[in-house]
Amino acid sequence: MQFIKPAFRNACYCYYYTITRSLNPNPFILVSLPTSPFLTLQSFRPSFSTFSFFSSDVMAGGGGDNSVPPLSHSLEKQFDAFRSQLEESGTLRERIRNVVSEIESATRLMYASLLLVHQSRPTPELLEKAKSQIGVLKEKYKQLAEILGGCPGQYYRYHGDWRSETQSVVSLLTFMHWLETGSLLEHKEAEEKLGLNSSEFGLDVEDYLIGVCFMSNELPRYVVNQVTAGDYDCPRKVLKFLTDLHAAFRMLNLRNDFLRKKFDGMKYDLRRVEEVYYDVKIRGLTPNGEPVGNQGVEA
Amino acid sequence: MATESAMKAPFTKYVEYLNDLNEKRERVVKASRDVTMNSKKVIFQVHRMSKYNKEEVLQKAEKDLAAVTNQYMSRLVKELQGTDFWKLRRAYSPGIQEYVEAATFCGFCKNGTLLTLDEINNTLLPLSDPSLQPLQINILDYLLGLADLTGELMRLAIGRISDGELEFAQKICRFARDIYRELTLVVPHMDDSHDMKTKMEIMLQSVMKIENACFSVHVRGSEYIPLLGSDDPGSFLVGVADIEL
Numbered sequence: 128m129q130f131i132k133p134a135f136r137n138a139c140y141c142y143y144y145t146i147t148r149s150l151n152p153n154p155f156i157l158v159s160l161p162t163s164p165f166l167t168l169q170s171f172r173p174s175f176s177t178f179s180f181f182s183s184d185v186m187a188g189g190g191g192d193n194s195v196p197p198l199s200h201s202l203e204k205q206f207d208a209f210r211s212q213l214e215e216s217g218t219l220r221e222r223i224r225n226v227v228s229e230i231e232s233a234t235r236l237m238y239a240s241l242l243l244v245h246q247s248r249p250t251p252e253l254l255e256k257a258k259s260q261i262g263v264l265k266e267k268y269k270q271l272a273e274i275l276g277g278c279p280g281q282y283y284r285y286h287g288d289w290r291s292e293t294q295s296v297v298s299l300l301t302f303m304h305w306l307e308t309g310s311l312l313e314h315k316e317a318e319e320k321l322g323l324n325s326s327e328f329g330l331d332v333e334d335y336l337i338g339v340c341f342m343s344n345e346l347p348r349y350v351v352n353q354v355t356a357g358d359y360d361c362p363r364k365v366l367k368f369l370t371d372l373h374a375a376f377r378m379l380n381l382r383n384d385f386l387r388k389k390f391d392g393m394k395y396d397l398r399r400v401e402e403v404y405y406d407v408k409i410r411g412l413t414p415n416g417e418p419v420g421n422q423g424v425e426a
Numbered sequence: 427m428a429t430e431s432a433m434k435a436p437f438t439k440y441v442e443y444l445n446d447l448n449e450k451r452e453r454v455v456k457a458s459r460d461v462t463m464n465s466k467k468v469i470f471q472v473h474r475m476s477k478y479n480k481e482e483v484l485q486k487a488e489k490d491l492a493a494v495t496n497q498y499m500s501r502l503v504k505e506l507q508g509t510d511f512w513k514l515r516r517a518y519s520p521g522i523q524e525y526v527e528a529a530t531f532c533g534f535c536k537n538g539t540l541l542t543l544d545e546i547n548n549t550l551l552p553l554s555d556p557s558l559q560p561l562q563i564n565i566l567d568y569l570l571g572l573a574d575l576t577g578e579l580m581r582l583a584i585g586r587i588s589d590g591e592l593e594f595a596q597k598i599c600r601f602a603r604d605i606y607r608e609l610t611l612v613v614p615h616m617d618d619s620h621d622m623k624t625k626m627e628i629m630l631q632s633v634m635k636i637e638n639a640c641f642s643v644h645v646r647g648s649e650y651i652p653l654l655g656s657d658d659p660g661s662f663l664v665g666v667a668d669i670e671l
Binding site for chain 1: 432433436438439440441443445448508509511512513515539540542543544565569604605608611612615616617
């Protein structure tokens with residue numbers, strides 16, 4: 128009998144604890160108790176009502192789903208509104224992506240025409256063909272501007288959707304411009320070519336600069352193929368341009384981002400062009416295609 | 427030389443543009459960090475709540491939150507005009523999320539309801555003078571902040587349970603569930619739902635932790651009872667007999 132007493136004290140403690148600390152007991156008590164002999168004890172009756180008060184609360188909280196807390200309604204309303212707003216911007220994004228994919232295919236056509244430059248096709252001819260796509264691009268960028276016209280200030284919300292495509296466009300435009308004039312297409316000029324203006328839909332300066340870096344990546348290959356085709360003056364011109372370009376880029380204070388990475392890559396283009404220039408020069412190949420000095424030695 | 431000087435002029439403009447942008451971004455990042463740090467303090471303040479000092483603790487938390495709004499959020503207003511609002515979102519988003527978390531956390535503890543985006547944005551209106559566009563938190567940052575709120579709710583629920591405030595804990599549980607459920611419907615439509623998806627997983631874990639804690643108390647509440655329902659009723663009756671004495 129001795130061991131029962133502490134057990135009972137526990138039960139008692141539980142009872143008091145429950146009441147005083149309002150710790151919720153299991154609602155099952157209500158179910159299990161009537162079958163237990165405990166039922167016969169009138170002295171414990173009052174406590175049941177206390178229990179049942181708390182237990183119903185447990186039912187509502189623990190079960191949860193059978194009761195609709197008042198806060199759900201306003202909560203739902205707000206989230207419904209969010210959903211429709213987000214769906215709207217999703218639709219907008221869809222429209223943007225469609226236009227961007229058309230920009231991309233126009234760019235691809237342009238690039239394909241420009242690739243002939245490595246096969247020493249006459250430049251004016253292929254430039255003409257590549258240029259025919261600029262009109263298409265202009266039209267597409269106009270569409271983008273129109274789509275975004277409805278949500279002012281959100282250019283950068285959707286920027287990521289046309290970012291890399293625009294960088295490719297810039298790289299092709301600057302390459303074409305360089306082939307034509309030997310100079311660098313400025314940001315403003317690039318904007319004009321695409322019919323953009325910064326007040327509504329502009330060309331992001333960083334996108335422009337990254338595009339220029341892409342264009343620099345194209346130059347080593349160009350030089351190599353030009354020399355192979357017999358244009359021995361090309362390396363000098365390209366080297367001059369690229370050196371200046373690299374110097375200009377060094378003026379920028381860059382962060383550790385993609386532009387920085389592309390700029391770091393530019394020095395490899397520069398080195399490659401230097402190598403080609405060196406190879407040509409050391410062999411005494413002259414711009415008019417005739418090697419200087421003893422041709423017999425070379426042969 | 428000709429090309430070099432020709433290139434220098436436009437590049438000077440790019441330099442200026444990039445410098446301005448980077449400096450602005452740096453300022454925004456700093457402001458965002460201050461917002462984060464001080465919002466965290468507000469959250470900690472709310473956690474200091476106990477059964478008896480609720481009012482006073484929440485009052486202090488609200489005061490602290492107002493200070494965050496006036497001192498730190500206000501710094502963002504003039505930096506995020508026009509297109510900069512979306513351009514620099516990455517720079518300020520963490521701070522705003524933490525702020526949303528603190529504000530909604532306070533709001534829930536005080537009113538038991540979810541502080542809506544409109545309500546938060548209304549408190550931000552007085553920050554800017556009429557010449558500026560007011561800073562208005564966007565849906566995405568609000569939702570990302572809400573997703574973090576569940577973690578705090580979980581801590582709060584555990585705290586309340588150990589304090590014996592079971593009802594409150596259950597209220598928290600319902601609230602966290604509601605938020606989780608509503609968010610599941612919204613997440614697929616979010617711009618960059620990747621971040622949010624990982625948050626949703628963590629969120630579910632938090633909700634389950636609250637549920638498990640509620641469950642444990644629920645079950646343990648009955649743990650005292652086995653004495654009552656034990657298969658040795660006689661011994662219990664004997665015990666009860668004691669009490670009648």
